[in-house]
Amino acid sequence: MSRGILGLLPRAAVVLTGTALATFALLWNAPGDPALAIALARYDTVASDDVVDHVQVETDLDAGFLTAFTAWSGPLLIGDFGRSSVTGRAVWPELIDAISYTVPLAFAGLAIGLATSVPLAAIATRAPGRWMDRIAVALASFGAAIPAYWLGLLLILLFALHLAWLPAMGARTAVHILLPALTPGLGVAASLTWFIRSGIREARGQPFLPAFRRRGVSNRAIGRDHVAPHAAIPVVTVLGPEMAFLLEGAVMVEVIFARPGLGSFLVAAITARDFPKVQAVVLLAALLFVVVNLLIDVVYRLTDPRIGERDA
Amino acid sequence: MTLSVSGLTAVRSGRTIPHPTSLEIAPRARIGLVGASGSGKSTLGHALIDDLRAHGRSVAHVPQRPDEALDPLRSMAFHWTEAARALGSPPNADQRKRLFAALKIDGGDLRKRPWGWSRGMQQQFVIAMALIGIPDLIVLDEPTSALDPVVAAQTMDLLDSHLAATETVMLLITHDLGLAARRVLNLTVMDAGRVVEASPTADLLDRPQTGAAQSLSAHRSWLALLCGRSKAFRSDAAKARRWRTSGCR
Numbered sequence: 001m002s003r004g005i006l007g008l009l010p011r012a013a014v015v016l017t018g019t020a021l022a023t024f025a026l027l028w029n030a031p032g033d034p035a036l037a038i039a040l041a042r043y044d045t046v047a048s049d050d051v052v053d054h055v056q057v058e059t060d061l062d063a064g065f066l067t068a069f070t071a072w073s074g075p076l077l078i079g080d081f082g083r084s085s086v087t088g089r090a091v092w093p094e095l096i097d098a099i100s101y102t103v104p105l106a107f108a109g110l111a112i113g114l115a116t117s118v119p120l121a122a123i124a125t126r127a128p129g130r131w132m133d134r135i136a137v138a139l140a141s142f143g144a145a146i147p148a149y150w151l152g153l154l155l156i157l158l159f160a161l162h163l164a165w166l167p168a169m170g171a172r173t174a175v176h177i178l179l180p181a182l183t184p185g186l187g188v189a190a191s192l193t194w195f196i197r198s199g200i201r202e203a204r205g206q207p208f209l210p211a212f213r214r215r216g217v218s219n220r221a222i223g224r225d226h227v228a229p230h231a232a233i234p235v236v237t238v239l240g241p242e243m244a245f246l247l248e249g250a251v252m253v254e255v256i257f258a259r260p261g262l263g264s265f266l267v268a269a270i271t272a273r274d275f276p277k278v279q280a281v282v283l284l285a286a287l288l289f290v291v292v293n294l295l296i297d298v299v300y301r302l303t304d305p306r307i308g309e310r311d312a
Numbered sequence: 313m314t315l316s317v318s319g320l321t322a323v324r325s326g327r328t329i330p331h332p333t334s335l336e337i338a339p340r341a342r343i344g345l346v347g348a349s350g351s352g353k354s355t356l357g358h359a360l361i362d363d364l365r366a367h368g369r370s371v372a373h374v375p376q377r378p379d380e381a382l383d384p385l386r387s388m389a390f391h392w393t394e395a396a397r398a399l400g401s402p403p404n405a406d407q408r409k410r411l412f413a414a415l416k417i418d419g420g421d422l423r424k425r426p427w428g429w430s431r432g433m434q435q436q437f438v439i440a441m442a443l444i445g446i447p448d449l450i451v452l453d454e455p456t457s458a459l460d461p462v463v464a465a466q467t468m469d470l471l472d473s474h475l476a477a478t479e480t481v482m483l484l485i486t487h488d489l490g491l492a493a494r495r496v497l498n499l500t501v502m503d504a505g506r507v508v509e510a511s512p513t514a515d516l517l518d519r520p521q522t523g524a525a526q527s528l529s530a531h532r533s534w535l536a537l538l539c540g541r542s543k544a545f546r547s548d549a550a551k552a553r554r555w556r557t558s559g560c561r
Contacts, residue, residue, distance in 0.1 A: 211381040214361055214373045215441075216398035225394070229385045304385060 008297060012290040019286035020076070020279075024069050027275045037273035038085050072279070081280040086272050091280045094265065099284070101261035105253070106246040108181035113188030113242065120189075121196035128201060136193060143190025148249050152183040152256045169258045180257045184249035188242050195235050203230035229303060236300050240293045247285060333507055335360070335500075337449070337481050344492035344513065345485045346528060347502035353485045356502065357451045360483070364449060370399070372442035376454040378434035381441075382426040388437060389422040392444075399445040411440040414474045415467065432463045439471060446478055453485045468495055489528055493517060501525045 035056040043051065056062050063071070072082060081091040124136035159179060160168035167176050204227055212222050251263035258264075262281055269277035316336045333356060337343065347353050354376075361371045375381050382391060396403040412418065415436045420429050429437065435458055442450055452471075456464035472495070475482055486492050492499060492513065499516045501509040503524035509516065520526040 206383075207380050208383055210358075211373065211375050212383070212394075214358075214365075214371075215395050216365075217394055218398070221394070221398075225386065225390075226383050230383075 008294060012294060015290055016283070016286055020073055020283055021069070023279050023282045024072065025065070027278060028065055028068070032273070042086055072276070076283070081283075082276040084274050085276055086274045091276050094277075095280050095284065098260065098262045098265040098281075101259065102247070102250045102254070102263065105177060105181055105250055105259070105261060106243065108177050109183075109185035109188055109246045109249070110239075110243065112181055112185030113192050116186070116189035117192035117196055120193050121200060124193070124197050125200040125204075133197075136197065140190045140193040140197075143186050144194070146187070148184050148187055149252050149256060151186060152179070152253060155179050155182060156256075176259070180253045180259055183253050183256070184246050187249075188246065191238070192235065192242065195238050196231065199231035199234045200227060202234075203227045206230060233300070233304050236296060236303060240289075240296045243292045244289055247288060333359075335507075337483075339479045339481065340475075341481045341498065342496040343481070343483050344496035344499045345483055345502065346487060346489060346492055346499055347524065348528065349487060351502040351524070352505040353487075353502050354453055355505075356507075357453055357483065357485050360449075361451055369449065370445050370447045372445065372447040372450045374435075374439050374442050374450065374452045374455050377458050378426060378431060378438055381438040382434060384426055387423050387425055388420065388429065391426075391437075392422070392441060395441045396444055401445070407444065408440075411443055411474075414443075415440045415470050432459045432467075435459055436467055439467065443474065443480075447480055449481045449483060450475070451483045451485065454487075455484070456491065457488075464491075487528075489517070501528065 033052070035052050039052045039055045042055070075082060079092070081095060083090055084094075120136050120139070124133040127133060156168045156179065159166040166178050167173070168179055170176055206226070209222060209226065212226060213219075247262075250261055251266060253259070254261045254263035255267060262284070266278065266281045268274075269281065316334075345353050345357065357373075361373050364371045382388075386394075392408060393403045417433060417436050417440060420433050420437065426434050435455065439452075439455065456467060459467060468491075471482075482496070484492060484496055497513055499509075499511065499513050500507055501516070501520075501522065501524050503522070508522045509520070509525045511521075516525060520528070
């Protein structure tokens, strides 16, 4: 099994290199003069041509593409994300700070998603086709159809303004995470409910289950030991895309809830044309995807070792 | 203790036994349930198991293929423990070793999952598992169709000799009359969801009464029968001649 996982590492390296190259190329060719934007961001006034030229030289913007790319990507290998072209400070500490807000948010969203969808799917599949099942399906369709930004605003209106139960803005206390996590979390709950529900229904149709019943194994034990593991396989597969959805969603959610984090960091960096920061965020997001998917692959192989065997 | 069921009916996945069926089975009996595909053999077998279990008898079932008996995500050890627990007995390593020895299962790693074993070994494991609780009845549904002929015969021999020491009744469901002829003393023929004929094996093979039994014995595993039991074919000289010319040794 470990050999199968090691085999995934070159793929991860290709994805990361590709992302780095593509991001750098896109930003290099972005319209507008980054030097001018940086000068404006730094000095907050109309900058003279001299100043703009100075910025251009200082930030390596006058170098060729390949020179600039190697100058940026070389230090990356040792975890150095370079310096902000606007403030001149190292990107890494600020990036870590942003991550420390966004990763808990994403996991809180995932936790909300799982905590809602697992019981809902379990209740729904108790009597397939009956009214509880239909309600669960309706809720799941509804949840999947609502755009996160709209739900976020609705949640602010209801819980923060109208009821005044929960804080909406910032990230001062742990409670501040609730509304921002609920916003994408409910969307995740909706889609996970779908997957878990169909996973359970499919697992119940496994051809070996009648034999277990005839052997005298209780329905409870069959559900726990045979249906649940089979139902978990498709669910584990979609956890990767769900995690991706949560990290993408963080950009919007953090802006709506005025929360620090990767999303706010990215939006601020784009507005200031602070390319090293933008590149750092994109690369980090790619790294997170790769790591999350690698972890899921490991979990996947542990749940269903047939997969590793077939690969080998 | 005689096993008796009456008024069995079942409708399952399109196959039905719409005609209430009653059976009386003596202890230690070896019965073959034969019939064409779709005649309701398996359905009757399942109905029999469910009915007897509902009346508190211990019944074991060996499905046709090991994939219908084993969860690919669970280890063999898990299956064994679970089956023992379901019978209310704590898993007993000595008993397992005895049954494994009886069925000549060796070299299989119990920590592996079913697909880590050969299909023949899997099926033998399933049969061994069915014998944990010393059942009143063991229903074998085409038990050897997944096995190669040598392993199949060996498995049936081992099972026979193991069962000889018990009161267990064996019901062998098959469409292979050749297999049934060698393994059971009584045959029950099914056709279109009803039991149409039941008689000692030799009688049924020699003088099939009903159309279903006649067509089964005409399409039975000829080679095995002609070589081992040519008497059945004397009435049909043309067929026998054809076989003789094709070189039955």
